[in-house]
Amino acid sequence: MKKSRWLWLGLLSTLLVLSGVLAQQTASLLFVSTQFTPIEEAQRMRQVILKDFQGRVEFIPEDNAPFTSRILSEVRAGRVNVGLAGGLHGDFPPLVAAGALDPVDDVLTQLKDRRFSQSFVNLGKMGTGNQLYIPWMQATYIMVANRQALQYLPAGANVNTLTYTQLKAWAANIQRATGRRMLGFPAGPRGLMHRFTQGYLYPSYTKSAVTKFRSDEAESMWLEFKSLWQHVNPQSTSYDFMQEPLLAGEVWIAWDHIARLRDALNQKPGDFVAFPAPIGPYGRGFMPVLAGLAIPKGSPSRAAAVAAIEYLTRPEVQITTLVQNGFFPVIQVRLPDNLPQGIRMGADAIARQAQSNVALPSLLPVGLGARGGEYNKVFQDTFARIVLRNEDVRRVLDSEAANLRRIMNETRAPCWSPDPASSGACPVN
């Protein structure tokens, strides 16, 4: 008698737990993202950033390839589980091409008071008439200098409006005074030097990265950069992250991704200044890394997804995202006074870089898929051959242009900003 009662009780409670699990599954929003894949960042997203969201949300970070194939196959099969998709601008083109995203113009209208950066809103249209994602957060690459270097700035130069010519003069002054080459770039095996050539140097000097790859302007740009390199610390070819050489005092001026400069700014905010990238003949080329939030077509919980977008773009949540995971707001927002000083310095430099009238934003490569690595290799090899191996600039540009053309033709990727729009594969003139 007693035994069977226990059995019933056990069965009943199992049923209760099961139905609870089922109920939770149906009611929760599945939020899949290519961002915050490191386990600590994912945990901070779940436990801190999403803490005050009204409603259940299951946050799952995934790498770019499974993210894309999951959403595409779900939409094609007509059985969509992903309610909300968060990715970088460059993660969305395959989804847009397959018509897998629900337009979110209505959501943007609801969020009128958010004061999004207009260029980010335009990017979210993905070249169509509709809003396809809502800007979520941003990062970018900036410059950091040791305060000791400021006394050697050339006459009339201001770090916030530095030109490439002035940067060279600055580094030369330091070398003259100290006998050391104190300018540094992350040109190591895992460094992001290719982003500097793609998104900063090329746009600033040619207003292009692909079409004018082998132009006369590009040739004179490489010659100038090569002469600037005389003042660059030659250990740069083994630097992956610039925060370490900055903290060690091996370099005084450095360019890198904000996430790879963070430790220097956070550990010794009094020792460093953060400022925008230099300006070239066409303006200040820079590369915003923009993440957005999109709703897959047929999302099982569109209302919950809209609520989550509304929540994640609130000023206070944008600031929490910055403090917790180091991505900067996409809306105009007053940063609180108690923000860590290093983060504030980075945020100020990013704002100055994006908002000035010389700003020339250029996107991370779009539509190259798995060929993105070989695209980067073209820029890495061009740099190595011209600057490090002293090969003839014209010859290098002509031969690497052939590699670039092959990648463009194989992927049939159309041009992306700042190159003018193209029909079909982006041409290498």
Add this chain to the structure above:
Amino acid sequence: MRSERYIPYVLILPSVLFLLFLFAWPLLEALLLSVRGSGGQWTLENFQRMAADLYFKDAVKYTLLLTVVIVPLQVVMALGMAMLLGGISKGRDLFLYVWTIPLGISDLAAGIVWLAIFTERGYLNSFLQGIGVIQQPQLWLSYETPWMIFLAVVAAEVWRATAIVFVILVAGLQLIPKEYGEAAEVFGARPWQRFWKVTLPLLMPSLQVALILRTILALEVFAVVVALGGRNLPVLAGEAYYWYNAYQNPGVAAAYAVIILGISVVATILYLRLMRSKQEGAA
């Protein structure tokens, strides 16, 4: 009686399965990957792209150069250490343990240790500045001084991987019966003669194992080089890694792997042939 015949086969079965799954299969996959295009057709394009690559010639040059410099150095050093150990009676174990410590250190960690010595603000510069030899920190490891990176890699590799040769040779020395040496001594052989005529020929099988093992590992050298030189000292294994990971082109990466495999096989066959004939000549 009958069932006992199968016992050896049953005993080696797990390792055979292991080798098939984790070595033979991936090996075959890599070979196929290197000779197939993106559409699955047979092609030599991957090898052509590898050969035309900016870093290919340097990678072959530096990999072979490193092997030729490091392996003999390690064998001579390990042999010396093993012979010295044979002459020590007190505290022998202590020496054995201390000399084999680097065995427990990963190659990347070893590279980082040596980087901490040679970097601009590293121990070497601090030391030299401290004793007043230099005024300013010296740049040791940069693309402008590839020979210095080369020497640093040799130092790090010798420091890290001599221990494995040493362990093999110590084990080999212990297998040689003392009677041979004693007999030679009775006939008036001096220590040097005993080493050349008795110990070394009898140690040949162990030397062969050590040489094959070290040569193959030297051809695969990667993490130490990356830590010390970045891309300034390209090596074959590194290029395979970059093509697979950074450029996301498994075909060309597989072509590099096949090249490493080819050189390793040739080196192994050479060792087996050359050292066998010597052994027979000695016997």
